[in-house]
Amino acid sequence: MQPPRTNRSAWSASSYGLGFIVLLVVLFGALGWIAHGKLEAIRSAARISAEREVRTELREAVRSLVEQAQQDAQTLAEWDEARQQFSQTGYYSYWRTYRALNDGPLPSRITALDLYDKNGRNLNSTQTAATMPTSLQLDRLGVRLVRENKRAYLYCFLPITESASGTQIIGYAGIKLDFLRALRESGVQHPHLDIATVSLNTPEGKPLLPAAIMGSLSYDVAPDATHIAMESLLRDFFYQIAFLLAGCSILLYLALHFLLAKPLLSLSGHIDALRRGQGKHQPDGFSGSLHIAELENIRASLNDYQHQLDDMRASLEKSNDQLWIQAHRDPMTGVHNRRSFEEDWQQTIATVSGRDVEVCFMLFDCDRFKAINDCYGHHVGDEVIRGIATALQGALRTGDRLYRLGGDEFGAILLHTDADEARKAALRCSESIAAYDFGSLGIKEPVEISIGIAYARGADPSRLQALQKEADLAMYHAKGHDQEKIVFYAEHMTMEQSPRPV
Amino acid sequence: MSAFRRCALVASALWFFQNISPALADVVESKLASGIVAAAEYRKGQPEKPAVLILHGFLQTRDFPIIHSLTEGLSGSGYTVLAPTLSLGINKRGRSLSCEAVHTHTMESDVDEVEHWVDWLQSRGHKNIVLIGHSFGGIDLADYVYTHPNPAVQKLILFSLKDLEYALWDASQRIDTTRAKAQLKRKSRALGTYQLSFCRKYTAPAAAYLSYASWTESRLLHLLAGIRTPIEVYLGANDVHFQQDWPSRVGGTGALVTVIPGANHFFDGPSELDLLEKIGRSLKSLRREN
Numbered sequence: 001m002q003p004p005r006t007n008r009s010a011w012s013a014s015s016y017g018l019g020f021i022v023l024l025v026v027l028f029g030a031l032g033w034i035a036h037g038k039l040e041a042i043r044s045a046a047r048i049s050a051e052r053e054v055r056t057e058l059r060e061a062v063r064s065l066v067e068q069a070q071q072d073a074q075t076l077a078e079w080d081e082a083r084q085q086f087s088q089t090g091y092y093s094y095w096r097t098y099r100a101l102n103d104g105p106l107p108s109r110i111t112a113l114d115l116y117d118k119n120g121r122n123l124n125s126t127q128t129a130a131t132m133p134t135s136l137q138l139d140r141l142g143v144r145l146v147r148e149n150k151r152a153y154l155y156c157f158l159p160i161t162e163s164a165s166g167t168q169i170i171g172y173a174g175i176k177l178d179f180l181r182a183l184r185e186s187g188v189q190h191p192h193l194d195i196a197t198v199s200l201n202t203p204e205g206k207p208l209l210p211a212a213i214m215g216s217l218s219y220d221v222a223p224d225a226t227h228i229a230m231e232s233l234l235r236d237f238f239y240q241i242a243f244l245l246a247g248c249s250i251l252l253y254l255a256l257h258f259l260l261a262k263p264l265l266s267l268s269g270h271i272d273a274l275r276r277g278q279g280k281h282q283p284d285g286f287s288g289s290l291h292i293a294e295l296e297n298i299r300a301s302l303n304d305y306q307h308q309l310d311d312m313r314a315s316l317e318k319s320n321d322q323l324w325i326q327a328h329r330d331p332m333t334g335v336h337n338r339r340s341f342e343e344d345w346q347q348t349i350a351t352v353s354g355r356d357v358e359v360c361f362m363l364f365d366c367d368r369f370k371a372i373n374d375c376y377g378h379h380v381g382d383e384v385i386r387g388i389a390t391a392l393q394g395a396l397r398t399g400d401r402l403y404r405l406g407g408d409e410f411g412a413i414l415l416h417t418d419a420d421e422a423r424k425a426a427l428r429c430s431e432s433i434a435a436y437d438f439g440s441l442g443i444k445e446p447v448e449i450s451i452g453i454a455y456a457r458g459a460d461p462s463r464l465q466a467l468q469k470e471a472d473l474a475m476y477h478a479k480g481h482d483q484e485k486i487v488f489y490a491e492h493m494t495m496e497q498s499p500r501p502v
Numbered sequence: 503m504s505a506f507r508r509c510a511l512v513a514s515a516l517w518f519f520q521n522i523s524p525a526l527a528d529v530v531e532s533k534l535a536s537g538i539v540a541a542a543e544y545r546k547g548q549p550e551k552p553a554v555l556i557l558h559g560f561l562q563t564r565d566f567p568i569i570h571s572l573t574e575g576l577s578g579s580g581y582t583v584l585a586p587t588l589s590l591g592i593n594k595r596g597r598s599l600s601c602e603a604v605h606t607h608t609m610e611s612d613v614d615e616v617e618h619w620v621d622w623l624q625s626r627g628h629k630n631i632v633l634i635g636h637s638f639g640g641i642d643l644a645d646y647v648y649t650h651p652n653p654a655v656q657k658l659i660l661f662s663l664k665d666l667e668y669a670l671w672d673a674s675q676r677i678d679t680t681r682a683k684a685q686l687k688r689k690s691r692a693l694g695t696y697q698l699s700f701c702r703k704y705t706a707p708a709a710a711y712l713s714y715a716s717w718t719e720s721r722l723l724h725l726l727a728g729i730r731t732p733i734e735v736y737l738g739a740n741d742v743h744f745q746q747d748w749p750s751r752v753g754g755t756g757a758l759v760t761v762i763p764g765a766n767h768f769f770d771g772p773s774e775l776d777l778l779e780k781i782g783r784s785l786k787s788l789r790r791e792n
Contacts (some may be wrong), residue, residue, distance in 0.1 A: 080599065083592055083595075087536075088604070091693055106599075
């Protein structure tokens with residue numbers, strides 16, 4: 001039988017399912033990558049726009065704060081109590097600390113202030129707050145941003161006149177505020193600027209004019225809540241789709257596996273089992289549960305086909321049996337024929353050779369059968385032959401085979417039988433023949449048989465090979481004696497010694 | 503105030519000011535002995551009419567509403583008006599001074615400034631001068647008139663004169679006065695935070711604080727009684743800064759006391775015209791006397 005032809009490049013249904021899932025993952029990944037790219041492009045455009053807005057917001061915030069600082073300094077310069085300090089300096093430190101910075105008209109963003117005389121010297125240099133300069137460079141009034149101790153401070157120095165509407169300078173007012181804190185606490189909403197990230201990048205102590213402040217600030221764009229929400233929404237949507245696709249893929253794979261691949265594998269296994277059985281009977285058809293109509297049709301067709309094969313096989317076996325019987329049975333008597341004897345004899349020799357097994361071979365021959373045949377006709381002769389066969393078969397032990405070797409000659413192979421038992425069997429056969437009612441056939445003379453018996457032990461193969469000849473000689477010796485019809489072979493027996501030629 | 507009375511008052515005021523001609527307003531500055539430059543609004547009027555010096559209340563300026571209204575009204579009637587702003591130690595002070603400011607000024611420095619401006623008027627040829635003071639400014643003027651008798655000062659008109667005893671009635675201020683006196687005894691010039699009149703955190707050296715806080719009711723009444731110059735006092739019936747018997751006690755000093763119905767301490771609203779009318783009539787009577 002040729003092995004089944006298999007297509008090594010073909011994939012299983014599960015592999016196709018996995019391939020489909022992989023393809024789905026790849027497609028979804030590509031889609032996600034494209035969406036991510038688009039989002040990045042949107043984010044980049046938004047960032048550029050936001051950075052432009054941030055610069056505008058920061059510039060406006062700085063401008064506003066500089067203006068506020070100037071206004072604060074102007075408020076201080078125009079304050080009557082500030083002018084009072086120039087005429088009554090005795091309480092300046094108290095006034096500056098407890099009055100001007102706490103109860104005065106100045107806003108809380110002012111962290112320090114001081115007054116200076118018209119020569120730029122602090123009104124009370126011995127008790128000047130450490131954060132304010134002790135003297136002014138009168139050519140550097142106005143607003144300055146200075147980095148001190150890693151913090152950015154905005155200074156503003158303005159002249160103080162003798163009255164609010166006067167022009168005569170009597171001194172100078174200076175204020176100081178924490179620039180970055182004031183920016184953060186200005187109360188102005190910055191939609192794009194992350195005000196907490198604004199920092200000043202200048203060396204310590206280097207003063208910056210208002211126009212140069214923007215160029216020395218670093219800052220970050222505030223996270224756009226709308227974009228974040230949109231991205232979060234899209235990301236959640238993407239994850240939901242991915243989760244859904246993953247779930248669907250697993251379900252699809254399981255469905256493919258359990259509804260298609262596994263049944264197909266079972267069908268394939270069943271067909272392989274049928275093939276491995278090489279025509280032997282398969283007791284059951286394929287009974288696996290199939291939930292796909294097409295597969296169910298295949299299963300039904302396969303089972304029908306298998307049943308048909310079983311029937312055909314049974315029919316063939318029956319025909320073979322009949323042919324075997326026809327080949328190994330004598331059609332007239334129904335006992336084994338000579339072909340069967342030859343096969344059994346060779347099998348017996350092969351089986352018992354070299355083993356200590358006792359083997360007896362008996363030959364039966366009907367006496368005066370030719371006369372019966374000639375006298376009563378072939379029809380009666382055939383009936384006599386059938387009667388002899390019936391009688392002998394009935395006399396032999398169960399399992400002992402009787403062979404019709406030709407004409408009126410029969411044989412039997414008796415295993416595990418010594419000479420005495422063989423003699424007893426031969427005697428039973430002789431008595432059975434004698435007891436058989438041949439008279440009903442219209443034969444008036446008695447029907448007798450001569451029995452030749454040869455005995456050997458299997459340990460001597462040469463003796464086994466000679467048993468047929470020895471039984472034949474013994475049977476012919478039996479035919480030569482009217483009284484002694486059961487004869488065991490003896491070594492002195494020759495064909496010349498037989499009473500009549502074989 | 504009934505509608506009829508209100509209409510009559512307005513008509514009377516219009517009659518009084520029928521000859522009003524706009525006077526030239528000028529801010530004059532003058533250097534005080536202390537070196538501080540003080541400023542005043544000066545409106546020159548008709549020479550035959552007396553000059554009027556109008557002084558604001560405690561820590562206020564000449565821009566206080568009632569002061570400004572009187573300045574406008576009297577100058578419009580042809581009176582020469584000088585409305586100074588007490589410097590309170592501040593060069594060219596232009597705004598009211600906060601209670602929390604450092605107050606080194608004293609009652610004496612205030613009186614000196616009043617004297618300075620009276621002298622300034624006299625130096626401008628004004629021989630008849632009427633002093634008008636609001637609230638504590640009236641006490642400044644009374645102290646000036648008492649301590650610096652000047653024949654040129656024809657009359658002293660005080661409105662909303664504070665009842666100092668009532669103002670000092672607050673227990674906290676009494677305690678602060680005691681504390682300030684103890685500090686002054688130690689000759690300390692340190693600043694203290696006290697309660698003074700409407701100020702809860704009046705910041706000043708003890709001496710400066712006491713120069714105002716030491717003005718008791720009896721001292722004021724004694725002062726008024728000792729002044730030879732005619733005194734007219736106008737009090738608002740609705741002024742919560744004095745007790746019910748305050749007008750009679752003031753009147754007991756010889757001052758002519760008039761209580762104006764419906765007026766409060768600041769004489770705002772319709773009572774402003776009442777005050778203006780009364781002061782106008784008073785000034786006219788002064789002309790007739792002259």
